[in-house]
Amino acid sequence: MAEAAVFKDKPLVPPTPRLAQQAPLSPLEASRLIESARQDPVAYWEGIAEELWWASSWNRTLEGTLGNFRYFAGGLSNVSVNCVDRHLAQHANKVAVFYEREDGFREVWTYRQLSAEVNRFAAAMRAMGIAKGDRVAVYLSNIPEAFAVIQACYRIGAIYSVSFAGFSAEAVRDRLEDSQPRLVVVADGSLRRGKVVPLKETLDQAVHGISSVEKVVVVPRLGREVPMTPGRDVLYPEFIKGFGPEFPAEPLEANEPGFIIYTSGTTSKPKGLVHSGIGFLTGAYANVKWALNLQPQDVYWCTADVGWLTFPIFALVGGLAHGATLVAYEGAPDIPDPGRFYEILGRYQVNKVFTAPTLLRMLRRAGDRWIAHTENLELISLVGEPLDPDTFYWTKDKLGGGHIFVNNTYGQTETGTAWASALVGLSPTKPGSCGPALPGYVPEIVDEQGLPVGPGELGYLTLKEPFPSLARTIWGNPQRYLETYFSRFPGRYFSADAAAFDQDGQLWVTSRVDDVINVAGHRIGTMELEAALTNHPTVSEAAVVGIPDPVKGTVPLAFVILRSGQEKSSQLEAELAEQIARAVGSYAKPQRVIISSTLPRTRSGKIMRRLLRDLMTEGQIQGDVSALENPEAIEHLRAELEPR
Structure with missing residues (x-):
């Protein structure tokens, strides 16, 4: 590939003074960490894992190589304990989730309330006979019960899979046919742009004839009259009725499957990527640590949908693992007008946001007259697609009034993290870049023959070493996993993206190399x-x-x-x-x-x-x-x- 011109004449933008004051390390300490992680990524990940709770330690930090590896082999832990239980002693009454719906309905869940719901749902699943390794399908929007249901699956070792609430019945059916769940959890409906999204009716079409499904739990969020199949369907309050607020978590080996997430490829059938529970937790925890640097007093809003991996990384797992106070919004953030986004910032005193460039472009198109309540805003981190410099500067100078840091990141569903990102408060970025590689990741740009290219040259983006959050296989098709990600450049993970690192170590992803x-x-x-x-x-x-x-x-x-x-x-x-x-x-x-x-x-x-x-x-x-x-x-x- 040719030399890249996309990043020429793009200046480095330093961290803001406010975020620099919050940084967990000094610049010298950060420089030493980056260098030591580059030389020994395994030791770096061991240090990250030691910040989490473990029932028993691992025998060996890394076994195997890309395509077939185990991190923290033999170590026992549980995601829900790390995300919920360990915050209860000191922060039981801290807000875990500020929930708001498009029609104005609001709820507040503390960590104590979230813990009780997680445990009740885990106990109900276990009473139904759901055991470690059984699949649970989740067809919910950004409602508090989504946090409870997914953390409950982690608690007992059930393998969950979330379908985006905007999927059609056919798309949902493809995923149900592949994962063969015993239990499906669905809301009666959702709201989007003033209209009801009939999730239960869509599921009924999708689930018809799927013999593995024994029970459908319906969360009555909108209070709609929905069809209920006798013997199979049960309302959420009835399902958890009679179960107490405490239920023991099952210690799980660090490499056991945690969830399946489907991503589109170049074939008509989506791929069910399998992430390990504890490996994903470790990567998401580190990702939030560096890309957001959440503080105890922060109120943080991840605008993604629970059905896309951004939400589990930066809210449902990574955010909760840091004891964060999160905003979960259900609906379109520009209804009834673009002022809604800014109203939410003001109502909850949001100071950090994780979103996609699409939302920023929408806000920019609406006009500056809507901008309000951004005084507390310190950081906007982004993922999902390239961020154009014009939107970068509008976000920094207009939306943020010059006092926020815009942190564009890069990651994939397969990597389980946005592994390229500024270390917030410590490292600079450039308008349109994805920042540098975070510690623990060893990327390399290569040419057609798999040979490394120099700074500024476009090539194929690869990763050379295993890391805990990398997807471990494709559900039911391990050969497809190996062929898709490791056959093009043996010994490397192939991202299928064209990219370049510039002279300052900033990553620029220019396009997909497939369809x-x-x-x-x-x-x-x-x-x-x-x-x-x-x-x-x-x-x-x-x-x-x-x-x-x-x-x-x-x-x-x-x-x-x-x-x-x-x-x-x-x-x-x-x-x-x-x-x-x-x-x-x-x-x-x-x-x-x-x-x-x-x-x-x-x-x-x-x-x-x-x-x-x-x-x-x-x-x-x-x-x-x-x-x-x-x-x-x-x-x-x-x-x-x-x-x-």
Whole structure:
């Protein structure tokens, strides 16, 4: 790959004085930590793990290598004890969760209340017969019960899997079929942009015929009348009725599976990545320590949905492990107007936020007149997609009035952490960069042959050494795990991202090197979208690409070829866009569906999506076209794209 120009002339932005005062280390101590972790990452992770609670220590810190390793082998611990129990002695009455819903409904849960709910639900699951290794599916939005249910699963060793509340029945069904849960927990509904999202009815469609499901627990959050299947469905209050506020946690070996999280790939079926419970806890705890540096008095808001890994890393596990006071908001943060976001900041005196660049671009588009209640704001950390410098400076200078630090980070569902990040209060960042690699991670940019490239050169982003939070396998398909992440560059984890480190050690991630696109922080495999289109009776072939969007970062754009005898129309284009929304989720709805008579192909018949992307974003074809079988297809497309 060529030399990267994206980071040229970008200045280093130092930590703010306020955050520098909170830093847990001096700059000299931080420099020594970074260097020692680079030389011995295993010793670094051992030091992090020693900050957590263990029922018994490990026999060996690291066994094995990438693709097959164990961290803290033989050590026994429990995530829920680290996230809830260990805060009770001194902070039982501290607020754990400020909950607010789009319609204005609010609740406050202390650590004592959260502990009681966790234990009651754990006892109820155990009474039902749920044991270590059994799967529990969670189809909830950002409600307090999501914290209780997931921590309860950790408490007894059940393997949970969360489905995003915006998923369609088909997307939820794919995940249920793969994980085969015994228990499903669902809310009666959720609110989004003034409308009810009928979660229970969607689940009923998804769960039909899934024989593993024995019970469905319904959380009656909206008080809706929903269909209940006798003998299978039970309301949450009834499920936990009669169980007390204490239930013993089961000590779990550090490498036992904690949860499955599904991520889209280049095939139509999502991959069920398996994270170890204690390994993920260790990585998330360290991630929050450096990327947020939460203080005892902080009120912190992670705006992500519980169905995306950002929320468990930075709130549900990583945040609670630090005894944080969290804000959990259910709904759209710009309803009834963009002032809602700022009202929440003021109502709870939020001083630290973790969000996605999409939200910042939305707030910027709404205009500066809405900005309010940012006096306490000290830090905005970000993940999910590249942050453009314009939005960086608007966030820093306009939204934050010059007194906040903007910390853009980088991570993947597979890595279980945002492992590139400024050490908040200690290290600088650059507008648009992802910061440096955090201690304990050993990244390297390599060329096609797997050889390291120099600073400033684009290449393939890899990680050379194991770390605790790395996904350990793909559920039910270990061979796919090895082939997907370790076959391209043997001995390394391959991120499938193009990136460069600049002369100052700042990471710049420029693009995916496969066909996965990123919509507002949601990774979507294009083949998943294409499969939805080709399931429509009018469609013969489909190709989806990602194109830049000023708010969402990237949005899907679809091309289809109709079956013989079908006629092109704007009505059909709209219908096909809705087809994707129904099959995958509304967040995946394409900006446009273009009905075409032809598409560019290689000699083997593969559609050249790169050329479609070039045509839509640049207006012309760039790069090598030697493999193109039908060059006339480009001119045909140009003609069809002309305004009618």
